[in-house]
Amino acid sequence: MVCIDCSSSSATARLLPMSHQHVALRRFLRGPLNLRPPCCSFPRTFKTLTVHSSASPSPVLAASITSEASAKVIDGKSVAKQIRDEITTEVSRMKDAIGVIPGLAVILVGDRKDSATYVRNKKKSCESVGINSYEVRLPEDSTEQELLKFISDFNDDPSVHGILVQLPLPSHMNEQNILNAVCIEKDVDGFHPLNIGRLAMRGREPTFVPCTPKGCIELLHRYGISIKGKRAVVIGRSNIVGMPAALLLQREDATVSIVHSRTKNPEEFTRQADIIISAVGQPNMVRGSWIKPGAVIIDVGINPVEDPKSPRGYRLVGDVCYEEASKIASAITPVPGGVGPMTIAMLLSNTFISAKRIHNFR
Amino acid sequence: MVCIDCSSSSATARLLPMSHQHVALRRFLRGPLNLRPPCCSFPRTFKTLTVHSSASPSPVLAASITSEASAKVIDGKSVAKQIRDEITTEVSRMKDAIGVIPGLAVILVGDRKDSATYVRNKKKSCESVGINSYEVRLPEDSTEQELLKFISDFNDDPSVHGILVQLPLPSHMNEQNILNAVCIEKDVDGFHPLNIGRLAMRGREPTFVPCTPKGCIELLHRYGISIKGKRAVVIGRSNIVGMPAALLLQREDATVSIVHSRTKNPEEFTRQADIIISAVGQPNMVRGSWIKPGAVIIDVGINPVEDPKSPRGYRLVGDVCYEEASKIASAITPVPGGVGPMTIAMLLSNTFISAKRIHNFR
Known part of the structure; x- marks a missing residue:
């Protein structure tokens, strides 16, 4: 396993100003690579810190980080393939039925x-x-x-x-x-x-649910993760991911807080969340100590960071420090291979939904 | 001062199911009186409980309630009059200038x-x-x-x-x-x-900001209460008040959480809020113990409760137990005379804005 760099301290890790978030998100979704210098490497031996495992909103001041990843990996690549297969079948059925x-x-x-x-x-x-x-x-x-x-x-x-x-x-x-x-x-x-x-x-x-947020919720559904009554924190309030993701979570009866560049101590919100969706474009910003034990993490960020060992000179990491988070969360999307493949799958899904609606096909 | 009844315990005070909230809100805004039986009277001598005065999100498990109201009263009636006066002047100027x-x-x-x-x-x-x-x-x-x-x-x-x-x-x-x-x-x-x-x-x-949420924000502005960077909790997610109020707070850079009928332990959210906007139509639901010392309370609820002593047989109370809240908040809207008068003032404001825009008048 490649060691993920997560060195910036949670005290100094701040959200990007919104204009930067927009640039970062747009770059991730449709734009050029945005290389960042590598962070210092996080030591692989973690000390065990105080644990507040209560489900109450008492801040988990520091999380118990063991040396082994325990979170279920939410495999977006596999779910996206499954969705594409379903669409293939349905498109074929539509063609046969109504041409x-x-x-x-x-x-x-x-x-x-x-x-x-x-x-x-x-x-x-x-x-x-x-x-x-x-x-x-x-x-x-x-x-x-x-x-x-x-x-x-x-x-x-x-x-x-x-x-x-x-x-x-x-x-x-x-x-x-x-x-x-x-x-x-x-x-x-x-x-x-x-x-x-x-x-x-x-x-x-809505006529269509925006593709990336729809992909996030679809991953929760396909992994049987219930949303109703849960505390959800969305990091980032962009028009294309954060804001619609928050609206979708609320439609499913989560209690939603949106954390953004003007939020003081964002980790105090994330530590209370059962579900975190992060979409800011800041590599490894969400540390293990930001996460409540057992939380579910959907990481929308796809951030290139310099990596001289990689043949391309860079590698992709999420907004969430995967190595730390996978030891405390109950489920997490990897980067790449998490939300990324879902976006195009949802675009295909929306196109098929549109054709069905226009031709009144069921 | 009339003693406000706030007897239902915070443990049992639950948010109304949304369909009820809608009915209650609509009734408040435009509908018939919705009489409720009076609650038992809250004892007027409060015991002083443990205080957590930290600004951190540590739950204030119990609030210090003194026997005197200390909160500034946000006088919606007076602000609404001021706004009507301003509109009168502007309408007259428009008539004189462009007929x-x-x-x-x-x-x-x-x-x-x-x-x-x-x-x-x-x-x-x-x-x-x-x-x-x-x-x-x-x-x-x-x-x-x-x-x-x-x-x-x-x-x-x-x-x-x-x-x-x-x-x-x-x-x-x-x-x-x-x-x-x-x-x-x-x-x-x-x-x-x-x-x-x-x-x-x-x-x-937006072309127009919905009147009641606009009135809430206007009250904060006119009382010099800053929103940027603050933690805000909106109670209720109706299309006409809660949801647009949350969007407005977020536009002004608050970190917003929306609490609703499916939220478990809503008081855990409100206790962390610098600003609370309540719009559920539940008399006296928000107790003193739900409020962080120094918080600002905007109470949109106008709930009639039975009152044999009143000549009309009922009196109006808010969603927030005013007597308790006014001893712990830094500022609070009364009911009646808080948000209520602002709604029509904002309707007049929106009508004037529309005329200005249509006739390109500055």
């Missing part, structure tokens, strides 16, 4: 290599489950009008059930205008404010 | 006495600040189509800047369809999901 093949349109503006890779992966994933993909590549200097014309055409195209504009857009384009142009029935990303409003409101149903 | 008078249309279906009273109060408040009010009263057996026609006319009427459909509607009408028909530019209640989505999202601005 419709779901279609996802992806629009890429400019020639960022990382964006091109993400688009290629989405295309490959569509193919793997039998969903048609339609790709448009526009030059970097395209106008908003040109892009809006393509969106409008896809809005009207009955063979397209989901539309995704690859972010980030070139700086001369207004992202909000562009995303608002995607009709809500095909907004498989689920980022439209009307959709977020429905997600927030009791008695309303 | 436009803001207009609020209120539609009432059926002949519920309480609804008629609320509509009358809104009309009177409009008159008091110089806003035109337009009232439509439809018979109980009107069709959705008839109501929608009036909404559509008001949507198109340039003299109307705000539209309010008095709730509850008769049971044969679909409330969601009706409320969705109000164009978002005139939805001064701010309940449209598109508006709620914008409220939830960073980098977006």
